Amino acid sequence: MEDDSNISELLAARGIRLTRQREKILAILLQQRDHPTASEVYERAKQKMPSISLATVYNSLEALARNGLLKQVNVDRAPTRFCANLEDHSHFFCERCGAIYDVEAAAAQLGNLPPGFVVFHADVALKGLCSTCSDLNV
Amino acid sequence: MEDDSNISELLAARGIRLTRQREKILAILLQQRDHPTASEVYERAKQKMPSISLATVYNSLEALARNGLLKQVNVDRAPTRFCANLEDHSHFFCERCGAIYDVEAAAAQLGNLPPGFVVFHADVALKGLCSTCSDLNV
DNA sequence: TTGCGATTTAGAATCATTCTTGATCTCGGG
DNA sequence: CCCGAGATCAAGAATGATTCTAAATCGCAA
Numbered sequence: 001m002e003d004d005s006n007i008s009e010l011l012a013a014r015g016i017r018l019t020r021q022r023e024k025i026l027a028i029l030l031q032q033r034d035h036p037t038a039s040e041v042y043e044r045a046k047q048k049m050p051s052i053s054l055a056t057v058y059n060s061l062e063a064l065a066r067n068g069l070l071k072q073v074n075v076d077r078a079p080t081r082f083c084a085n086l087e088d089h090s091h092f093f094c095e096r097c098g099a100i101y102d103v104e105a106a107a108a109q110l111g112n113l114p115p116g117f118v119v120f121h122a123d124v125a126l127k128g129l130c131s132t133c134s135d136l137n138v
Numbered sequence: 139m140e141d142d143s144n145i146s147e148l149l150a151a152r153g154i155r156l157t158r159q160r161e162k163i164l165a166i167l168l169q170q171r172d173h174p175t176a177s178e179v180y181e182r183a184k185q186k187m188p189s190i191s192l193a194t195v196y197n198s199l200e201a202l203a204r205n206g207l208l209k210q211v212n213v214d215r216a217p218t219r220f221c222a223n224l225e226d227h228s229h230f231f232c233e234r235c236g237a238i239y240d241v242e243a244a245a246a247q248l249g250n251l252p253p254g255f256v257v258f259h260a261d262v263a264l265k266g267l268c269s270t271c272s273d274l275n276v
Numbered sequence: 277t278t279g280c281g282a283t284t285t286a287g288a289a290t291c292a293t294t295c296t297t298g299a300t301c302t303c304g305g306g
Numbered sequence: 307c308c309c310g311a312g313a314t315c316a317a318g319a320a321t322g323a324t325t326c327t328a329a330a331t332c333g334c335a336a
Contacts, residue, residue, distance in 0.1 A: 017301095017313065018302075019301075019302075019313090019315080020301095022314095038292080038293080051316075052315085053316045054293095054316095055294080055315080056314080058292095058293065058294075059294095059314075059315080060314090060315095063314090072214075074212070074214050076210075076212050077212065077218065077323085079291085079293090080215065080293090092255060095258065101255075104248075104249025104250050105249055106246045106247060107246070107247040108245070108246055108247070108262045109245040109246070110242075110244050110264070111242025111243055112242050113230070113241055114241070116269025116270075116272050117230060117241070117266065117269055117272070118266045118272045119265070119266040120233065120266040120267075121264075121266070122244065122262055122263070122264050123263045123265070124260055124261070124262050124263075125260070125263070126251075126257050126260050127257070127258055127261070128257040128259070129255070129258075130254070131252060131253060132254075134255070135254065155282065155283075155332095155333060155334075156334090157282095157283065157284080157332075157333075158332095159283085160283095175323090176323080177323085189284090189285080191285045192285095192286095193284080193285070193286075193287090193324090193325080193326085194283080194284055196323095196324065196325075197283075197284080197325095198284095201283095215292085217324090218323085218324090278335100279335100279336095280333105280335100281332105281334100282333080282334100283330105284329100284330080284332080285329090285330080286327100286329100287327090287328100288325105289324105289325080289326065289327090290323100290324080290325070291322100291324085291325095292321105292322095293320105293321080293323105294319105294320080295318100295319080295320065295321085296317100296319075296320090297316100297318100297319105298315100298316095298317105299315080300313105300316095301314070301315080302311105302313075302314085303309105303311100303312100304309100305308100305310095306307100306308085306309085
C-alpha cells in the first residue's frame, strides 16, 4: 500500500522509531478524518491488530503528536481528539451533534497585552451549528 | 458585608436558589481572582465552612456557571478553572508557570466557513510566557 | 408555619488517562 | 546477518477529575 510506505517515511523523517502499532494508528488517523478519540482509535485498530492495547494507543498518539504528525484537539472536558490534518486550520464544534470540522484558519486579533507578555500560540475554537444541524432548525 | 449582600442580590436576580454554600463559593471567586480549580475553591471554602463537601463545590460552581455568574475556563487536559470576571475578555496561559491571566478580549477573524455553518462563540486561548516568566529568559 | 422540591453530604462510581512491570521489538554497530 | 542496548509494547493497576446515589436538610412560596 502506498499509504503505508508513505507513513513509514513520515515516521522515519521525524526520527521516531517505527513500529507496527504507530504505523497502524497513523494510518487510521489519515484514513478517516473524523477526529476520533483515543478509544475510538483503539476500537478501529483492534479490528486489524487484535492484540493492541489501549495504553499503546495512548502512547503512540502521544508520540505522534509530540513529533508533529498529529494534532490534539481538546473541547471542554470531553476526551481528547486527534487530527492528522497538518495544514494551518481551526476547529469548529457543533453544539448539537458534537461533530468536529476542520475549517479555514481563523486569525486571532490580539488586544493589548500587559507589557512583558509573549504570545506563542493563539488557538481559536469555533462553536455553533454545522450545516446539517442548522438545517434542522429551519 | 456589602459584598455578601451584593452576592445575594446577584443570585436572586438570576432566580437561583440562595444557599450559604453558593454564596460562599461565589464570594471566594469574586475575592481572589486567580482562576482556581474546584479543589482549590473547596480548600478555601472549608476554612470558613468546614462541613462543605467537594460535591457541593462542584454542584455550586456548575449552578453559578449555568446562570452566567461564573465562567469556566478549560486549558487542555488540566482541571477546569473558574472565573468571576463577567466582562468580555480572553485568557492567557503561561506555559512556564501555569498561571492564567485575564487579558483584553481577542477578536477572532473568521475565515470562510462552509455554507450552513453558524458560529455562536469563538473562544481565543492565548499561550505563551507571562511577564514574570519571560523576564527569566533574558 | 408547612410542605415540596431543590440542595447538601459522604462516599461510591465513572471515565479518561497515566503508570508499572516484565516481555518484546527496533535499529545501529560489528 | 546477528546482537545488544534501549525503546516500545501489553495488561492491568493506579490516579485524578468529575459525576452519581441516597438519605438528610434546607429554601422558599403559599
